[in-house]
Amino acid sequence: MSLSMNSVFARRLYLCWLLNNEQKPNVPKLMEITGWPRRTLQDVLKALPGMGVGLEFVQQGVRNNDGYYQLSSWGPLDPHWIERHSEQLLAAIEHG
Template sequence: MELNPVFARRLYLALLVHNIERPNVPKLVELTGWPRRTIQDVLKALPGIGIELMFIQDGRRHNDGYYRLSDWGPYDPEWVCSREDEIASTLHH
């Protein structure tokens, strides 16, 4: 199965938010090596493919906190998780 790289990037970021503890933008930048703006753009694009996120405020500043995936929408999370390597390899081509 050949995934569109833009779609793969969105699924991959959703997987990271789902799988890591307290994912925030700096942590996602560190894990992916992507620019901060790319992370922010992909996070904003997730609702467009049906994946819903919540931002959990955890600090005094308005942007202190982390994301939590609240709804996978039309995607089966087990199916997506089982294809994590395939999704990641699409991004490295």
């Protein structure tokens, strides 16, 4: 099955999948996994609540940025669809 998708939207869906499947995902860890620049990750994280996705930062440690992100709600997104299409989402991102 071929998946035609805007790479910006695919990036958002893929990041949701990572946030749900990685252990304590923070920006440095997500940068390592995705290869995306810090600014790109921060922009995508900022965009998720605008899509209706519940996103929380769990503070851990004394510094403001010590902690990790977690989804509190998928909003209108279907996590099962995203799981089934994660490889195709990656392909859309790479070719976008």
